[in-house]
Amino acid sequence: QVQLVQSGAEVKKPGASVKVSCKASGYTFTSYDINWVRQATGQGLEWMGWMNPNSGNTGYAQKFQGRVTMTRNTSISTAYMELSSLRSEDTAVYYCARVDSSGCWGQGTLVTVSS
Amino acid sequence: EIVLTQSPGTLSLSPGERATLSCRASQSVSSSYLAWYQQKPGQAPRLLIYGASSRATGIPDRFSGSGSGTDFTLTISRLEPEDFAVYYCQQYGSSSSTFGPGTKVDIK
Numbered sequence: 249q250v251q252l253v254q255s256g257a258e259v260k261k262p263g264a265s266v267k268v269s270c271k272a273s274g275y276t277f278t279s280y281d282i283n284w285v286r287q288a289t290g291q292g293l294e295w296m297g298w299m300n301p302n303s304g305n306t307g308y309a310q311k312f313q314g315r316v317t318m319t320r321n322t323s324i325s326t327a328y329m330e331l332s333s334l335r336s337e338d339t340a341v342y343y344c345a346r347v348d349s350s351g352c353w354g355q356g357t358l359v360t361v362s363s
Numbered sequence: 364e365i366v367l368t369q370s371p372g373t374l375s376l377s378p379g380e381r382a383t384l385s386c387r388a389s390q391s392v393s394s395s396y397l398a399w400y401q402q403k404p405g406q407a408p409r410l411l412i413y414g415a416s417s418r419a420t421g422i423p424d425r426f427s428g429s430g431s432g433t434d435f436t437l438t439i440s441r442l443e444p445e446d447f448a449v450y451y452c453q454q455y456g457s458s459s460s461t462f463g464p465g466t467k468v469d470i471k
Contacts, residue, residue: 283460293400293408293451293462307458310364343407347398347455351410351419 250274252282252344252354259360265332268357270344277325278302283347284318284329286340287356294340298347299327334361365390365454367463375471382439384466386452391432396456399428399437402465403448411450412437442468 255269270282284296297308299318306318317330327344341356366389376382386397394415400408410419412428415435425440439446447470452463 283455285462292465293402293453295453295460295462298458298460309459345408347453347460349410349413349417349419351413353407356407 250346250350250352252346252352254342254344254354254357257358257360259362260334262335262361262363264334264361265330266334266359267328267330268342268344268359270327270329270354272325272327275350277320278322280346280348280350282318282320282327283345284316285343285345287343288337288340291340296329296342301327331359334359336361364459365392365461367452367454367461369450369452369463369466371466372464373467373469375469376442377471378442378444380442382437382442382446382468384437384439384450384468386430386435386437386463388433388435388454392435392454393456394431396454397428397430397435398453398455399426400451400453401446401448402451408451439468 251273253271258266260266278301281298283298286294299306301320320327339361341358343356345353368387370385397415399412402408411426416428427438429436449465449467451465
């Protein structure tokens with residue numbers, strides 16, 4: 249079955265970077281865009297950007313421009329989202345997702361930013 | 364950036380009642396790229412509707428989506444106990460995407 253499995257929880261200090269992975273299975277990884285979405289505790293969903301795993305092309309929400317980088321390794325069907333210059337407001341659950349009729353989302357990765 | 368506004372913020376209803384949720388966009392959205400999600404505490408969002416009106420796999424037919432342009436609606440014909448949750452709309456056209464702030468459907 250179509251599945252996205254994310255890496256485990258992370259604790260980072262302010263100013264550091266975090267890199268979250270998202271491993272795809274059950275479909276051809278290069279055929280569908282991967283989106284990244286985050287959700288702070290008790291808050292709504294916030295779209296961060298997308299990546300085309302075939303071309304590597306990306307598009308980022310203006311809020312995250314300059315701070316987020318989305319990449320992939322097609323040999324292991326894995327997408328990555330790296331967020332730099334972390335601050336406490338970046339504490340959230342980060343999801344990778346296919347925004348198409350599959351409705352497939354990863355299980356989420358909690359990133360905690362704390363000194 | 365297309366801004367999505369959802370109303371009401373909270374909808375208090377009883378099981379068996381009909382729920383009508385609204386999603387309004389600041390500019391026209393292609394119907395092909397409007398989705399609705401349901402989210403329960405501690406869970407990832409679950410796709411209900413894509414393309415404004417197509418039900419995702421396994422979604423009961425009490426859920427339906429409609430609308431075009433800037434106004435979209437999610438209707439739950441008869442609320443079941445498991446339907447009490449938060450609902451988000453999302454537009455995902457033109458290499459960008461945004462979510463609405465959500466509508467919470469709670470038990471009256």
